[in-house]
């Protein structure tokens with residue numbers, strides 16, 4: 345069933361409704377997230393299921409996947425990321441325009457998972473900032489959807505000024521990103 349999203353908080357009366365710019369922008373962004381699936385192994389298969397008819401991520405406005413970083417605002421990292429792949433992942437992240445969010449799906453992307461080895465990155469937050477982590481090996485599609493809903497919460501409540509704040513700039517600089 346398709347539902348119309350709720351209006352943001354505000355003041356209404358006969359013939360008018362007033363709210364803040366932050367809330368309108370947040371509502372629009374939240375319901376039109378374009379994910380870039382960066383899937384390297386088994387967690388990617390769970391993502392395919394998440395996009396299928398049964399779980400249907402399209403219900404949350406995210407059916408339009410982007411394989412171009414420049415037209416994506418949510419980087420979904422799913423699978424084991426080797427150390428060699430780290431710079432590639434970072435480059436993809438850097439090519440995305442602001443505002444951008446990152447969802448780390450599964451144990452491997454979040455912490456290296458069971459692969460505590462010389463060749464596997466022990467968590468993608470070693471190379472890029474992460475907004476939400478989804479636990480599990482593999483996480484079920486319901487968990488991936490829960491992660492997307494948590495991203496939506498962040499998106500909805502984010503101030504339009506956050507991306508130019510000194511704290512955010514310092515966060516990116518700590519990753520060597522400008």
Ligand code: SF4
Nearest residue numbers: 386387451452481482
């Ligand atoms: S977390 Fe588990 S299911 Fe996901 S990529 Fe790693 S080994 Fe595969």
